[in-house]
Amino acid sequence: MxxxxxxxxxxxxxxxxFAATKEEQIKQGIAYHDSxxxxxxxDVLLCQELLFPYIEKDMIARAYYGSAxxxxxxxxxxxDPIKALSLLEKGSAFIDSxxxxxxENEVLxxxxxxxGISVSQDSxxxxxxxxxxxxxxxxxxxxxxxxxxxxxxxYSIALFYLAANDIDSALYALDDCIATxxxxxxxxxxxxxxxxxxx
Numbered sequence: 220m221x222x223x224x225x226x227x228x229x230x231x232x233x234x235x236x237f238a239a240t241k242e243e244q245i246k247q248g249i250a251y252h253d254s255x256x257x258x259x260x261x262d263v264l265l266c267q268e269l270l271f272p273y274i275e276k277d278m279i280a281r282a283y284y285g286s287a288x289x290x291x292x293x294x295x296x297x298x299d300p301i302k303a304l305s306l307l308e309k310g311s312a313f314i315d316s317x318x319x320x321x322x323e324n325e326v327l328x329x330x331x332x333x334x335g336i337s338v339s340q341d342s343x344x345x346x347x348x349x350x351x352x353x354x355x356x357x358x359x360x361x362x363x364x365x366x367x368x369x370x371x372x373x374y375s376i377a378l379f380y381l382a383a384n385d386i387d388s389a390l391y392a393l394d395d396c397i398a399t400x401x402x403x404x405x406x407x408x409x410x411x412x413x414x415x416x417x418x
Contacts, residue, residue: 241277248287308344311344328356
């Protein structure tokens with residue numbers, strides 16, 4: 220009996236260690252994702268390596284993995300455009316399947332808007348039809364992130380509306396971005412964009 224309890228205790232401890240390791244690896248993977256635009260391909264590949272073991276069961280890991288694949292595509296756009304487009308489609312499919320699996324997860328929808336705007340502006344793959352679902356979702360579900368995240372969300376929504384030629388909605392989103400009073404780049408970009416439309 221005592222041997223059984225010791226075995227059970229060891230299993231529980233191993234399970235807790237695995238959970239902590241998984242959480243830490245996903246957190247580290249997301250950090251590499253966020254630094255990849257600045258630090259380049261090495262961070263993208265590290266992100267993918269850390270997140271890949273969890274993409275079937277953890278939708279946050281799946282979506283960030285997909286986003287990292289789309290970032291990887293940008294490194295091939297000049298040397299191998301066919302590979303770049305293939306990576307964009309593959310990465311976007313990971314993000315879409317994560318959102319489909321957990322439709323009420325605001326982090327997944329936030330990531331899809333931000334990633335989708337970037338992909339749509341910088342590549343032949345246009346994601347505006349998909350992004351519209353997320354813009355509508357956020358307008359129906361008043362989610363409050365940090366000031367910087369709110370600013371990035373509103374700025375991305377403004378870019379979506381500009382692409383849809385809905386200038387009034389874009390201007391409202393730019394105002395919302397600036398109203399976050401965040402000292403981040405998104406507010407500065409929103410101010411610059413607003414000035415251009417006011418001239």
